[in-house]
Amino acid sequence: MEPIHQNEMLKQNRNLLNLFVESLLISDNSSTPQPSAGKFNPFNLSNMNTRRNFLQKASFGFAAAAALPSLGNALTQQADRNAVEDEASFTLGFAGYSFLKFDLDKSIAMMKRLAVDHLSIKEFHLPLNSSQETIDAVKKKLSDAGIKPYTVGVIYMRSKEAVDQAFAYAQKVGVNMIVGVPNADLLGYTEEKVKATNIRMAIHNHGPEDKLYPSPKDIYDRIKDMDPRMGLCIDIGHTFRAGVLPEKAVKEYKSRLFDLHIKDVTAMAKDAKVIEVGRGAINFPAFVEALEKINYSGVCSIEYEKDMSDPLVGMAESIGFFKGVQMG
Amino acid sequence: MEPIHQNEMLKQNRNLLNLFVESLLISDNSSTPQPSAGKFNPFNLSNMNTRRNFLQKASFGFAAAAALPSLGNALTQQADRNAVEDEASFTLGFAGYSFLKFDLDKSIAMMKRLAVDHLSIKEFHLPLNSSQETIDAVKKKLSDAGIKPYTVGVIYMRSKEAVDQAFAYAQKVGVNMIVGVPNADLLGYTEEKVKATNIRMAIHNHGPEDKLYPSPKDIYDRIKDMDPRMGLCIDIGHTFRAGVLPEKAVKEYKSRLFDLHIKDVTAMAKDAKVIEVGRGAINFPAFVEALEKINYSGVCSIEYEKDMSDPLVGMAESIGFFKGVQMG
Numbered sequence: 001m002e003p004i005h006q007n008e009m010l011k012q013n014r015n016l017l018n019l020f021v022e023s024l025l026i027s028d029n030s031s032t033p034q035p036s037a038g039k040f041n042p043f044n045l046s047n048m049n050t051r052r053n054f055l056q057k058a059s060f061g062f063a064a065a066a067a068l069p070s071l072g073n074a075l076t077q078q079a080d081r082n083a084v085e086d087e088a089s090f091t092l093g094f095a096g097y098s099f100l101k102f103d104l105d106k107s108i109a110m111m112k113r114l115a116v117d118h119l120s121i122k123e124f125h126l127p128l129n130s131s132q133e134t135i136d137a138v139k140k141k142l143s144d145a146g147i148k149p150y151t152v153g154v155i156y157m158r159s160k161e162a163v164d165q166a167f168a169y170a171q172k173v174g175v176n177m178i179v180g181v182p183n184a185d186l187l188g189y190t191e192e193k194v195k196a197t198n199i200r201m202a203i204h205n206h207g208p209e210d211k212l213y214p215s216p217k218d219i220y221d222r223i224k225d226m227d228p229r230m231g232l233c234i235d236i237g238h239t240f241r242a243g244v245l246p247e248k249a250v251k252e253y254k255s256r257l258f259d260l261h262i263k264d265v266t267a268m269a270k271d272a273k274v275i276e277v278g279r280g281a282i283n284f285p286a287f288v289e290a291l292e293k294i295n296y297s298g299v300c301s302i303e304y305e306k307d308m309s310d311p312l313v314g315m316a317e318s319i320g321f322f323k324g325v326q327m328g
Numbered sequence: 329m330e331p332i333h334q335n336e337m338l339k340q341n342r343n344l345l346n347l348f349v350e351s352l353l354i355s356d357n358s359s360t361p362q363p364s365a366g367k368f369n370p371f372n373l374s375n376m377n378t379r380r381n382f383l384q385k386a387s388f389g390f391a392a393a394a395a396l397p398s399l400g401n402a403l404t405q406q407a408d409r410n411a412v413e414d415e416a417s418f419t420l421g422f423a424g425y426s427f428l429k430f431d432l433d434k435s436i437a438m439m440k441r442l443a444v445d446h447l448s449i450k451e452f453h454l455p456l457n458s459s460q461e462t463i464d465a466v467k468k469k470l471s472d473a474g475i476k477p478y479t480v481g482v483i484y485m486r487s488k489e490a491v492d493q494a495f496a497y498a499q500k501v502g503v504n505m506i507v508g509v510p511n512a513d514l515l516g517y518t519e520e521k522v523k524a525t526n527i528r529m530a531i532h533n534h535g536p537e538d539k540l541y542p543s544p545k546d547i548y549d550r551i552k553d554m555d556p557r558m559g560l561c562i563d564i565g566h567t568f569r570a571g572v573l574p575e576k577a578v579k580e581y582k583s584r585l586f587d588l589h590i591k592d593v594t595a596m597a598k599d600a601k602v603i604e605v606g607r608g609a610i611n612f613p614a615f616v617e618a619l620e621k622i623n624y625s626g627v628c629s630i631e632y633e634k635d636m637s638d639p640l641v642g643m644a645e646s647i648g649f650f651k652g653v654q655m656g
Contacts, residue, residue, distance in 0.1 A: 113641060278651055285656050313441060313644045320645035323606055324652020328613050
């Protein structure tokens, strides 16, 4: 069930595509191969597109359509849309906190409807002291739904015992990263655990109210000389409320950027409100551009905190917008 | 309640913005003017952005943020986001058919949640033979909700009487355009009515199954020598299913393009299915690019036809995606 490594997939896709484009140019309508529904289907990798290569591909599309007027089906267009050049777009996920008011089954159903398949597991869906048996049952449920739990958190760690518990939990869940908030005086101990377990720690910033880590810099400055597996989960909403542009932060701390919590807020102000992605004040085109520039290879997890009792509509708009910006 | 003409609005916005940027550069935090909630608020015109000028603005944003580090609120960012250069993005609307399973009150509530404020009224919300009184009540309801009925339709016209009824209805509703499907032998009579009423006729294509107007060309060829107020409502899903690229069609028939029904479909094939905008086979970046190129000034109406009993989530994703592509 492990997904193939993205670069491997890109390579495969590029090779398949080249073959396919060649076949298009020599075949007529009747002999054109039809896309199949297989796992490595080069026709079904729409999340591999980015806005820049998409526009390049558009020109190719015109040329191909002109050259093959009789083709009359989706193949040219599809090949066109799925051409992968030098860059890939970003894996979408959800920060589990988005589903605060929903049990795991409902959360899974929502994720499936939204076609998002990466989840940061939050402890209200799987308590930190769960037995391996309970954990395995939850993992099976996720796996059956095609959802990959790629990390756990946000986990607060205010004691050594809490750090121990978090790492033991991550090991049992089988993830290689924790999104966490260890107390500042526990960072040394956390680093030891990172070294002992090879599980990365992505420390999460919480905005102006957060005495410990209001903005990414407050994390970075404390960990920059530590083990390189000590890093950041940048919450772009809290970052923006703390007066920092997310597009600047991801560039500045790229060497330690492990995860992202993506949301929009109404203003660059402490008391700004969360809002559907695209309706707020964050400059998403600049943010996506920055992620492309640093070749961000982690997950883009939406953390949706508006209308938490009825979030599906706003989540859908947010995901649509974030995808659209990448494509546009 | 009439909205100002868009160019007028752009001009106003640009002027206000210049003033505002000047004020930013000379004011400190305490004296910075706060955005107000008024109708002509230059801080609240996010749908005026397009993806190209947004990226240009992004650079300005950095510069301004660097120059004014103490500002610490959203104003720079907002001014930045709302700067209007040479182009405006598109007014979003809904084709009334999207709300087939919902009464007008529920439809209005859905539109408000999605922040979409233009509607093409479909007759199941307001029958064609309605009295002026009924029409006025519906108009008031829409107006109270901040929704502008910008056209009516799709209206099928298979007799002179039906043409008469459609124009009388449009006059009573007070719109200057009908989205319609007049039989081919009624086009001459329809043109007479257009001339007599100064109400434009946007003829709607319905895809490969449509004997009359499968694709935009089938309309254009019949009306190109008629009164210039005879034109097209290009349904991009049906257009694509008919083997025509929407980005090509809008350019080709730009002189007669009055309205758009926007949707996505799974493939360029007759039996393709409708799907959330962005998940299908239509190349939206190329389509949006084409609309910008032709300076399309009409409404971009989403016609959402998937999950028609529970469409809100898919509508939200579609709108988010379409906005994102414009911004991205």
